Amino acid sequence: MTYQFHSYRSLFPILSDYVYLANCSQGALALPVSKAIEEYNRQLLFSGRNWKQSIAKMEETREKFAKLIGAETDEIAILTSVSDAISAIASCLPFRNKKKKIILTDIDFPTVAHIWLAQEQFKNNVTFIHSTNGMIHLTQYEKEVTNETLLTCIPHVSFYNGYKQNIKEIADIVHRKGSLLFVDAYQSAGHIPINVKEMDIDILTTGTRKYMLGIPGVAFLYIKKELAQQLKPKLTGWFGQESTAVFNMSNPVFATGARRFETGTPSFISIYAACEAINLLLQIGVHNIQLYLQQLADYTRNFGAEKGLQIIGPFSAESSSSMTAFYAKNALKVEQLLKEKKVIVAARNDVIRIAPHFYNNKDELTYAITELARLMMEK
Ligand SMILES: Cc1ncc(COP(=O)(O)O)c(C=O)c1O
Known part of the structure; x- marks a missing residue:
């Protein structure tokens, strides 16, 4: 396995003390x-006051994120969390013809369900697609999405086990049935290439804190231009107006495109961070990152199995992402013990998630998996 990103390691001080494998979290x-x-x-x-610079940085970040996912700049809104982005859509999606059903999956991050089930007009129209062994087959989308479905909401990659869905194939099914497609890309953006036009996505959200290498406080909402123009957000504010400089109370005019989903002053400090983080991703190329991480993930799964660790899945090559989940009964305790061994991972329920990025190498994975296997033997 050739490691072409060595020169970038010095940009990450944490790597001199720890094996850092918690990108699915931070x-x-x-x-x-x-x-x-x-x-x-x-x-x-x-x-002192740095409003002008902050607004300029916000616009630069919007452009960079649009480039990262193949969107147009005015198809991007900048918000503070993925939950905010989902709530913004849920607050204003109108019933269309007889369509009022919302399809979610049981591999979505829980916040997705919390939000849709909190909507008076939708809560009795929410249906969950259930996974089998952590996977959802396309036939289930064929079956569950009907001509009454308004929106189908799916994660690109599962936060729990790294299962990756084929967005284009799902888009073809849901669009054939007349549903909109909403993709939560928080576990894929930054390490899996996304092109919203080629994948035919109507709405997408992601935050910058995980594989996108930023800090909490920034999330993006992509919404197709034609669709954005039809929506009138109820979660709104002066940043969602055509101009923030016109202090007119009585004649609100929504901004053109996705900007109308913005509300009040965003977390500018997080936007400064996001801008540089996206710079780094664009410089390296998400495609290159994915090619490398595929090799690292294959190694993780093979070496983990050799060491007797139980992989949740495993999935086919097309359905695997760079994250591997290993079963661990007391996952939180194991996470803590691994930190004592200088390995940082993120536990969830009953799994330890090994989520590398381009700055990790094979030797680090060997060390982390060996330590994890040792801890599992001791239990
Ligand atoms: C797939 C996915 N969606 C949504 C969230 C929640 O994002 P936020 O806290 O920005 O609302 C997470 C957080 O871990 C996640 O993994």
Whole structure:
């Protein structure tokens, strides 16, 4: 396995002390991202009010994210969490003709269900597609999505076991039935290439804190231009207006495109971080990251199995992402013990998730899996 990203390792100070494999929860902080955060602080500390610079940075970040997912700039709104992005859509999606059903899956992150079930007009129209051994077959979408389905909401990659869905094939099915497709890409953006046009996605959201290498406080909402124009967000505010400079209370005019989903002042400091983080991803290329991580994930699964660890899945090559979930009864305890061995992972329920990024190498995986297997033997 050739490791072409060695020169980037020095950008991540954490790597000199720890094996960092928790990208499904929080990406490692890179020096340029940290510098961008300091830059925001420095402006406030020494020059005072930095509104103009902050707005300029917001627009730069919007453009960069649009480039990252193959969208147009005015198809992107900048919000503060994925939950906010989902709530914004849920608050204003109108029933269309006889369509009022919302399809979710049981592999969605729980926040998705919390939000849809909290909507008075939708809560009795929510149906869950159930996974089998952590997977959902296309035939289930064929069966469950009907001509009464308004929106089908799916994760690109499961937060629990790394199962990856084929978005284009699902899009073909749900569109044939006349449903909109909403994709939660929080577990894929930054390490799996996304092109919203080629994948035929109507709405997509992701945050920057995981594989996108930012910090909490920024989430993006992509919404197809034609669709955005038809929606009138109820979760709104002055940033969703055509102009933030016109202080007119009585004649609100929604901004064109996705911007109408913005509300109030965003977390500018997180936007500074996001901008640099996306820079890094664009520089390296998400396609290159994916090619490398596929090899690292294959190694993780093979070596983990050799060491006697139980893989949740496993999935076919097309349905695997770079994250591997190993069964661990007391996962939180194991996470803590691994940290004592200088390995940082993220536990969820009964699994330890091994979620590398381009800055990890094979030796780190060998060490982490050996330590994990040792801990599992001791139990
Ligand atoms: C797939 C997925 N969606 C949504 C969320 C929640 O995102 P937020 O806290 O920004 O609402 C997470 C968080 O871990 C996630 O993994």
